[in-house]
Structures are given as C-alpha cells and as structure tokens.
Amino acid sequence: MLRALQLEPEKCTGCLQCEMACSFENEGVFNPAKSRIKVFGFHDQGRFAPYTCTQCDEAWCMHACPVEAIVVNQDTGAKEVLDAVCVGCKVCTIACPFGTVNYSHDTGKVIKCDLCGGDPWCAKACPTGAITYVDIDNTGLDRMRAWAQQSSAGSASFNVPTEKDVQTYSQAQ
Amino acid sequence: MQHIVIGAGPAGVVAVEHLRTYDPDGKITLIGDEPEPPYSRMAIPYYLIKKIDERGTYLRKSAGHFDALGVEILQDKVTAVDPGAKTVSLAGGASASYDKLLIATGASALTPMIPGVESEGVYRCWTLADARNIIRLAQPGNSVVLIGAGFIGCIILEALAASGANLTVVEVENHMVPRMLNDTAGHMIKTWCEEHGVKVLTSTKVDAIESGTGDRALNVVCDNGDNIAADMVITATGVRSNIEFLKGSAVNVDQGVVVDEYLQSSANDVYAAGDVAQGKDFSTGGFNVQAIQPTAVEHGRIAARNMVQGHDHVHRGSVNMNVLDTLGLISSSFALWMGADGGDSAEVSDPDRFRYVNLQFQDDMLVGASTLGLTEHVGVMRGLIEGKVRLDGWKDKLKQDPTRLMEAYIASTQALGHNAHVI
Numbered sequence: 001m002l003r004a005l006q007l008e009p010e011k012c013t014g015c016l017q018c019e020m021a022c023s024f025e026n027e028g029v030f031n032p033a034k035s036r037i038k039v040f041g042f043h044d045q046g047r048f049a050p051y052t053c054t055q056c057d058e059a060w061c062m063h064a065c066p067v068e069a070i071v072v073n074q075d076t077g078a079k080e081v082l083d084a085v086c087v088g089c090k091v092c093t094i095a096c097p098f099g100t101v102n103y104s105h106d107t108g109k110v111i112k113c114d115l116c117g118g119d120p121w122c123a124k125a126c127p128t129g130a131i132t133y134v135d136i137d138n139t140g141l142d143r144m145r146a147w148a149q150q151s152s153a154g155s156a157s158f159n160v161p162t163e164k165d166v167q168t169y170s171q172a173q
Numbered sequence: 174m175q176h177i178v179i180g181a182g183p184a185g186v187v188a189v190e191h192l193r194t195y196d197p198d199g200k201i202t203l204i205g206d207e208p209e210p211p212y213s214r215m216a217i218p219y220y221l222i223k224k225i226d227e228r229g230t231y232l233r234k235s236a237g238h239f240d241a242l243g244v245e246i247l248q249d250k251v252t253a254v255d256p257g258a259k260t261v262s263l264a265g266g267a268s269a270s271y272d273k274l275l276i277a278t279g280a281s282a283l284t285p286m287i288p289g290v291e292s293e294g295v296y297r298c299w300t301l302a303d304a305r306n307i308i309r310l311a312q313p314g315n316s317v318v319l320i321g322a323g324f325i326g327c328i329i330l331e332a333l334a335a336s337g338a339n340l341t342v343v344e345v346e347n348h349m350v351p352r353m354l355n356d357t358a359g360h361m362i363k364t365w366c367e368e369h370g371v372k373v374l375t376s377t378k379v380d381a382i383e384s385g386t387g388d389r390a391l392n393v394v395c396d397n398g399d400n401i402a403a404d405m406v407i408t409a410t411g412v413r414s415n416i417e418f419l420k421g422s423a424v425n426v427d428q429g430v431v432v433d434e435y436l437q438s439s440a441n442d443v444y445a446a447g448d449v450a451q452g453k454d455f456s457t458g459g460f461n462v463q464a465i466q467p468t469a470v471e472h473g474r475i476a477a478r479n480m481v482q483g484h485d486h487v488h489r490g491s492v493n494m495n496v497l498d499t500l501g502l503i504s505s506s507f508a509l510w511m512g513a514d515g516g517d518s519a520e521v522s523d524p525d526r527f528r529y530v531n532l533q534f535q536d537d538m539l540v541g542a543s544t545l546g547l548t549e550h551v552g553v554m555r556g557l558i559e560g561k562v563r564l565d566g567w568k569d570k571l572k573q574d575p576t577r578l579m580e581a582y583i584a585s586t587q588a589l590g591h592n593a594h595v596i
Contacts, residue, residue, distance in 0.1 A: 009587065038550075040580050049583050060552075063474070064467045066183060066213035067225075068234050087219035087229065090496040090548075094505055095467045097560065099553025099579055103503065108224070 002077045002136040005120060007050050011130035014041055014048035021125035025116055036113040037122045050131055053100040053113040055079055064095035078115040086110055124167040174199040179251045180277035181205030183466055184447025186232050187473030188275050189244045195481035206250040209301055215466055217304050221332030256423045256440035273442050273480040276430055280412040280448035280464050289382030294390045295406045298329050313337030315404040318393045320379050322349040326409035327499040334500060341372040341401050343379055353495050353506045358529050358545050365502045365527055382406055414449045414462055427451055429462040435484040436476040444480055446472035455490035456508045463493050492559050502527055507554045509533055509541030519572040530575040537564045550579045557582055
C-alpha cells in the first residue's frame with residue numbers, strides 16, 4: 001500500500017520542527033531555508049499551513065524534464081530528482097503548478113520532496129499531528145471534509161490538534 | 174495500425190511512448206535526421222560548460238529504451254508528405270506508408286540576413302554539431318561576438334563566459350530577452366551581464382561580418398560605427414518551425430503547422446506537435462508557435478492519444494512560460510507577462526539586488542507574471558494562472574507585496590484552519 005503525506009493545516013502551530021528535520025535529514029544542516037516542506041504563516045489570523053509536494057499523479061515536473069532526471073520511486077510513489085542526471089535547466093520549477101520544485105544555487109540542481117525514501121522526517125518530527133504519513137487512500141477524506149465544512153456556519157471540533165509522540169532525530173536511524 | 178512520427182525531439186519521443194501505451198500492438202516508426210540518439214537541445218548549454226557529457230543530453234537514458242517499446246528508429250529526412258496517398262517520401266529515395274502521421278519536426282535556428290553570415294567561424298547554437306564547433310573556438314583570450322540576446326543567446330552566455338573568451342553581445346531591440354521580459358527586467362539583466370564582464374550593445378544592429386585584419390579571423394561591423402574583431406561569431410536570432418517540406422502539400426501551414434484543438438492538421442490523420450505546431454494558447458485562445466519544452470511534451474501526449482483513441486481529448490491550450498539562467502541570474506515569465514487589456518498590475522523592483530516581480534491581473538485572477546532572482550515556488554505562478562484561481566482579497570495583498578504568491582495560492586485553494594472553520 002502506497003502512503004502519502006497528509007497535511008492538516010488546522011493542526012499546525014507553526015513550530016517549524018518539520019523544516020528543521022527536513023533540512024537536517026536531506027541537507028545535513030538545521031536550516032529551514034533548505035527545507036523541502038515549508039510552513040506558510042498567516043500571522044494576522046494566527047494560522048499556519050505546512051506545504052510540500054503531493055507526489056501528484058500528473059507529475060508535471062517529471063514529464064517536463066528534458067533529460068529524464070526525475071523518476072518515480074516504485075516503492076514509495078515519490079517523484080525523485082536524480083542529482084547525477086539533473087542539468088539544472090529549471091523547466092520543472094515552472095512546470096509544477098504547485099510551486100514545490102525549487103532550484104538550488106548551491107548545487108546547481110533542483111530540489112523536491114522525496115518522502116525521505118519512505119520514512120519522511122517531517123511527519124516524524126511534527127508534534128501536533130499536522131503532518132502524518134498515512135495510507136494513500138485516506139489522505140483526501142479529511143481535506144474534503146474540511147473544505148466542505150467551510151460553507152457551513154459555526155465551528156467544528158473534529159480536527160483539533162492531538163498530542164502524539166515525537167520521534168527525536170538520530171543520524172544512526 | 175502504422176504510426177509514423179517525424180522528429181526525434183521531446184514532442185516526438187513523448188508521442189511514441191504514449192502511442193505505445195494507447196496502441197500496444199501498432200507499428201511505430203520514429204524518423205529523425207540527426208545521427209545521435211534522440212537528445213535534448215535544452216541540455217546543450219550544460220554540455221557546453223561540461224556539466225554533462227554528450228550522453229547527458231539524451232532524452233532517454235536507458236540503453237534499448239526504444240527497442241523495448243518496439244519503436245523503430247529511422248535516421249533519414251522526410252522530404253514530402255502526401256496525405257492523399259498516406260505516404261511520406263524520404264531523402265534516401267524510399268517512401269513509407271502510414272495510417273496516422275505525427276509531424277514533430279521542431280524548429281531551426283534562423284540565420285540572420287547579414288552579409289558575411291556564411292563565413293567560416295560563424296555558427297548557430299542549435300545542434301550538438303554546432304555545440305562541438307563552439308567548444309573548439311571558445312578559448313581563453315579569443316574574442317567572441319554573440320548576435321542576439323534572446324533566450325538562447327542568454328542561456329549560452331555562461332558557457333561562453335566560462336571559456337575565458339572576451340564576449341560582446343549585440344541585440345537589435347532596446348533590451349535583452351525582449352520576448353520574455355519587459356524593459357525593466359531586461360535592463361537589469363544587461364547590468365548583471367556587464368558586471369560579469371560581458372560587453373552588451375542593445376539597440377544595435379550588425380550590418381556585416383567581414384574578414385578580419387590581423388590576428389582575428391572576423392570583423393563585425395555594427396550600425397553604431399563599432400567594428401569588433403572576433404575569432405568566432407554566434408548567431409542566436411530566433412527560431413522558425415521546420416515546415417519547408419510541407420510546401421505544396423495538403424497540410425496547411427502558417428507560422429507552423431495549423432492544427433485544431435485535437436492537434437490534427439488540415440489533412441485527415443496528420444497531426445502536429447511541439448515547436449512545429451501552431452497550437453492553442455491557454456491565455457489568448459489563439460493559435461501560435463510557443464516553441465517551449467513543456468508545450469512540446471503536452472502536445473506529444475495529447476496528439477498520441479487522439480491519434481489512437483479518436484478525438485476524445487481536447488487540448489485546452491498551453492500556458493506560455495519560460496525560465497532562463499543568464500550567468501547565474503534566474504528569470505522567469507508566464508502567460509500574459511506583458512499585461513492584459515483592462516487588467517492591472519503589481520510590481521516590486523530592487524535593481525541593486527537584481528530582484529524583480531511583476532504580476533498581471535484581470536479581475537481578481539493572475540493572468541501573467543515575470544520575475545528576476547526568484548527560485549522558490551516559481552511554478553505556483555503557473556498554478557494560479559492555469560487554475561484561474563480567484564484571489565478575492567488576496568489580490569490587494571499581492572498588490573502590496575507581490576512576493577506573497579505562495580500564501581495567496583494556499584489561502585485561495587486549500588482548506589486552511591481559518592476557512593475550514595475547524596478551530
């Protein structure tokens with residue numbers, strides 16, 4: 001069963017632990033600017049939204065690549081950038097309508113979420129359940145429910161932040 | 174079913190792959206006129222700076238990719254198409270019959286009408302063969318003149334500058350990359366190039382390329398009176414669809430092959446895709462040649478499907494978009510970047526840091542954009558434009574700060590806490 005990242009902005013407190021974990025796992029530094037998942041803040045409303053690649057079926061980035069440098073990982077379903085093949089032409093960065101492929105000046109290549117090979121650290125580091133790694137069939141339901149909810153009056157309470165264990169990072173893992 | 178695809182660029186290659194998906198048993202022939210395996214012209218600038226070897230330019234990396242798909246590759250040049258007899262004529266003298274034909278012959282670099290342009294030492298930068306010549310002559314201390322500061326001219330600047338050659342760029346328009354950026358952004362790119370040691374002459378026309386006197390083989394005569402001694406001249410003055418072989422056939426051509434919303438030409442069972450196709454533009458609804466990679470791929474996929482399954486997939490139009498790296502300064506432009514009738518715009522400019530964002534709106538939707546120095550979340554501009562996302566109150570926020578594109582997109586499309594009423 002393929003799994004996917006489920007993002008629930010209503011549970012996000014903007015702590016940026018996901019960005020710290022992502023940048024350390026993938027770039028070896030604690031630097032949110034190098035994270036592949038980004039938390040967008042709506043400070044005037046006190047809201048936050050974690051956002052990254054959904055590994056969409058359309059795979060605009062992959063199809064737009066002129067040198068076959070983005071491929072599907074058959075185990076995880078992630079669309080992965082092959083660093084050795086990427087020439088840094090950036091066509092994928094304009095082709096992705098979700099804005100989740102970025103160009104890195106440091107490496108001269110593009111960077112996107114690869115689900116950490118099937119063990120995404122953003123989900124493991126999230127302390128409120130705003131980012132979870134779940135069966136792909138389940139990811140849409142709560143989103144649709146939340147979207148449908150917006151037109152009805154009053155507030156719902158089914159999706160409040162929930163306490164969960166936080167896995168701490170260890171390079172040996 | 175015999176499918177013939179003419180042209181082994183991205184549109185042709187994506188088309189044969191999709192033809193195989195939709196028609197597992199059909200015969201598929203891909204005809205290309207260059208000797209190399211199908212390769213990407215987009216990758217040539219990176220081959221020039223030796224970031225990749227020649228193999229790195231290949232569109233498909235695994236050996237036997239086309240064999241495994243059961244696609245026959247034929248190196249030959251198609252000289253004529255007869256839609257009545259459903260045949261194509263080959264330069265080798267043979268002819269081949271098709272049930273469905275896809276024309277994906279791409280475009281070629283224009284040779285500007287300048288006296289002396291055929292001289293030894295004057296090259297275009299379009300094919301791998303051109304690239305090999307450029308690598309040979311772009312040497313430290315040599316003088317290189319680049320005619321044309323459009324997309325291709327700018328993207329090969331890095332390779333030329335890295336070679337250690339002395340570079341002069343001559344552009345006839347009043348700013349660089351005139352078909353992708355406005356004059357504000359174009360002037361910033363010019364300043365950037367000058368700061369990186371490249372001499373840039375805008376609003377300048379080359380009158381002639383003469384034999385040089387002294388050490389340099391060539392002398393470039395400009396209309397401002399300048400004479401530039403050069404070892405090599407590279408012309409990059411635009412491209413034109415490869416449609417010559419269709420003259421006199423029943424396939425209508427204009428800028429490129431005229432196609433309908435199914436990418437079929439005026440002739441039954443003849444389709445066109447990529448740089449040769451005058452396809453539908455998402456923003457204008459008109460038909461034009463975009464000559465960009467994402468459109469070529471989209472055309473290839475849709476044409477293949479319609480060739481096999483009947484006309485069940487309408488091409489609703491491709492968003493014209495470009496991303497360009499000029500000596501490390503990255504620019505992008507999308508759709509109606511020059512603005513829409515009755516629309517309004519927002520702009521933020523920081524020339525000292527080479528940062529620029531220009532947004533074009535119609536009602537409360539983004540319809541075009543151009544940027545300089547932006548590498549994060551660039552694609553969201555496509556998402557906002559192609560998704561026709563209603564920005565509502567976010568338009569005002571973007572007019573105050575055009576860099577907040579991602580927040581605008583998320584707030585307008587996602588069930589956030591505040592619009593989901595869940596907290």
